[in-house]
Amino acid sequence: MQLQLDGISKGLGADIHIYPLSLSLQAGKINVLLGQTRAGKTTLMRLMAGLDKPTGGRVLADGVDVTGVSVRRRNLAMVYQQFVNYPAFSVFENIASPLRLAGKIGEQEIRSRVEAVAEKLHIAHLLKRLPGELSGGQQQRTAMARALVKQAPLLLLDEPLVNLDYKLREELRAELKELFSNSNTTVVYATTEPQEALLLGGHTIVLDAGRLLQQGPTLEVFHHPANQRVAEVFSDPPMNLFPSTLRGQTREAHLASDIAIPLGAHLHGLAKANYTLGVRPSHVRLQPHSPVDYPLRCEVDLAEISGSDTYLHTRHGDINLVAQLAGVHELAPGSNVSLYINPAEVFAFDAQGQLAGSPQRSAA
Amino acid sequence: MLKTYNNKAWLLVLPVVLCVAFSAIIPLMTVVNYSVQDILGPDQKVFVGTEWFQLVMRDPELHAALGRQVLFSAAVLAIQIPLGILLALALPATGWRSSLSLVLLAMPLLIPQNVVGTIWQIYGRGDIGLAGAALTKLGVNYNYTGNSMDAWLTVLVMDIWHWTPLIALLAFAGLRAIPEAYYQAARIDGASRFAVFRFIQLPKLRGVLLIGLLLRFMDSFMIYTEPFVLTGGGPGNATTFLSQYLTQKAVGQFDLGPAAAFSLIYFLIILLACFVFYSLLQNAGPAEKAPH
Structure with a gap:
């Protein structure tokens, strides 16, 4: 999907969360939103998803104005910092839930799609368990499987690895690029860690305090930070x-x-x-x-x-x-x-x- | 395997043992003592074994009180739990409206039981009570002092008024603990309002609802003050629940032996029922366990 933000801004009362900015995401590629906490990454993602209405500007999907269109009528998937799964559903039912809610998909196809994505995320042996019986890493894998199974044209990930411990984070991080590579999905991945941006490659958008500082191919931004602030954000520990x-x-x-x-x-x-x-x-x-x-x-x-x-x-x-x-x-x-x-x-x-x-x- | 034993450790549990002994075990042993003896006078007593237990177990009046009690507690749970959840869902989540509603909702919980009984006694009167008079005006033949059904319903409605806020407050707190991301995820999935309730909110509320259920069961099963003030157990025996029956036996008729025997049975019934509720709900689904 070709997602474009046109002069979009978001404020709440006197607080401005996003200053007017325009950007167009690389269709079918990985787009990294890099910024420290409170940079406006989550706010921007919510605007992209249609969970919130922007104060100003337009959101265009494949050239069609979708500003203010309810998220229910947009086809997208999202993964959060918290491990969000239906607590009373088994892992299988959790992964199947977006397909069931979409309707019109046969039981046979649901089964094969769920099993394929579970295989990819190494949770095929856990399909009968409940989320409460899984470790944090497995819960997040389940949440990712739920998002991937939908094969939505837009996939938003809001710091999905931040609540995992070091080892699991490394493990899942290494698999991410592979997971996103062979699909036509436009991926938006928010993170505070330069390491993750470099690993995912693709396109990087650097945000700071609600402003768009720089965007471009990830390595290009890394090697030629437009200004001091980008250099600080895109270096850990800071430059x-x-x-x-x-x-x-x-x-x-x-x-x-x-x-x-x-x-x-x-x-x-x-x-x-x-x-x-x-x-x-x-x-x-x-x-x-x-x-x-x-x-x-x-x-x-x-x-x-x-x-x-x-x-x-x-x-x-x-x-x-x-x-x-x-x-x-x-x-x-x-x-x-x-x-x-x-x-x-x-x-x-x-x-x-x-x-x-x-x-x-x-x-x- | 080698184990080290250090008997000094017992000293550390001694304060707890003493507290529990004075607060629970010694008073309970007095009851056990009464339940197996016939106290004839200050210095005269006869050991009677299980005679009192047999007597109370065959007592038809007790059977009737137990039936009324079970029915009452069942009605209390069946109405208060869903109603409490509904109230919690309807409450505004943030802002001054939320604070105001919570304070108003919590009011009945702050009123002592005997005052609640008195309020409803006046409230339900056909001549001067707001509810009673209104019902009479509407042509309903309502009289809680004369009609068993009316009395029973009044006690039930009074209990719902008094205690549903507790469930609502618990459920409200439980709802606030669900991260916003769950609702967002459900919106993205296109889940309906009912699906959100059934598959996110209800499973997440399991823990607090279990506590609410246990509290309401124990409290309603031991109800005494409110019906005593409102109806005095009448008309006839229509609102004589177990506690009141027990009091009549012990204080009214001074049948200390049977009363003590029945106290023990009563205690065991509550303990057993709570255990059953707890195990059932814990095993119904391990997804969201109650905090231990």
């Missing part, structure tokens, strides 16, 4: 940002009196001014990666071990630097380390926060 000044012809950026980072080739065209430099935490390393890497002497504030990564929070004078290091590193708070930044991996944003220069793809 390190340092105010700096460019002076003379030295091709150096001064971060502090004792730090002058040489600029990579991609930033050589910048005019003399104040810029905010950005480095992804995953690009801050303990060992130099190339001969041009710039060493920064830092004091460790905290080494936070998350999964198989270590987030190292450090400080150099007034500058805070977070490094995402692969593997477990035990560094005592207060100890000193040298962290290396590759000038070729540095982003630059101008005084208005707009992107002034981004690293070459190969370097990033």
Whole structure:
């Protein structure tokens, strides 16, 4: 389905949840709505679904104005953060429910479609159970099966993995792309996690505080964030940002009196001014990666071990630097380390926060 | 397998044991004591074994009171539970209207039982009572002091007025606990209002309704004050329920032995019925269990 939002906005009293925005979703592809909590992802989804009426603007489905058309008369499916299933129905009946309510589908076909989708989601052995007897992951799989079985032209997923524990999330995340790939469904997937957007690929729409910041192919948005805010949202942990000044012809950026980072080739065209430099935490390393890497002497504030990564929070004078290091590193708070930044991996944003220069793809 | 025994642990349960002993076990043992003896005077008593139990079990008056009681409790549950759910569904969910309705709804629950009895006694009078007089004016021959059916119905309506709000409040709280996403999902599926009730709300309410059902069963099965104030058990024995029958035996006729024996039976009936209700509802579907 070709879904288009035309100057759509949503407000409640004096609160504005969505500022007027226009966007058209990639038909038959995965569209990721990326934004932190309260960015307006859920509100936008509800508008797409027709669960709410927009304050202004139009929703077009395949060119037809469907603004204000009841969700009952629109053909779509939705998966929520909470595990929403009919509590008194077995898994089979849950998955079959949208088909039964649609009517006119034979028992034989219902059975085969339910079994096929259950197989795909690895819950075929649970069909006789009730949702209350399943684990969280299995309940969410059931909810997804209910949404997929309908083969609706529009599938909305509102942070479906957020309530699952780490292991299950990883597991289901890996299967998602595969699940969505071979259908003509237009998928909209809301998430706060850059990792999920990158994994799903497709098209990414970055939202922040009710405004559309950027949209485009996911990798394109990731590598060339239009502004500082997109770079922050599309990086976890958030991108390190340092105010700096460019002076003379030295091709150096001064971060502090004792730090002058040489600029990579991609930033050589910048005019003399104040810029905010950005480095992804995953690009801050303990060992130099190339001969041009710039060493920064830092004091460790905290080494936070998350999964198989270590987030190292450090400080150099007034500058805070977070490094995402692969593997477990035990560094005592207060100890000193040298962290290396590759000038070729540095982003630059101008005084208005707009992107002034981004690293070459190969370097990033 | 090796187990470590530490007898000091018993000391930790001692306070609870003492509390339960004084609040339940010792008074209950007194009743057990009376139920197997014939107390003839302050110092005279004879052990009679199961004689009192046999006596009360064969008592036709008790059988009649038990029948009335079962019928009354059944009617109370059959009317109050669905009515309470309906009220909860009809209540506004948010805003000042919701608060106001809840306060108004909860009013009857705050009135003491004997006052409720008094209110309805006046309310139902044919000469000065609002309801009684209105019915009489409408040509209905209504008289709760003379007609057994009228008396019985008045007690029932009074109980519904007094206690349906409890079920409504419980169901209202249960409904508010259902996440909005369920209703959205149902709308997307195209489910009807009835389907939402039958397949989402009712299963989700199972837990609170089970508690409501148990509370209403126990309370209605032990009803005493309201019919005592309203009709005094009459006319005839039309509204003499088990509690009142028991009181007549123990206090009125001073038949302590049979009264004690019957108290024990009464207690066991309630315990057994609650156990049966609870097990039935718990096993009816494991989907939404009551919180333990």
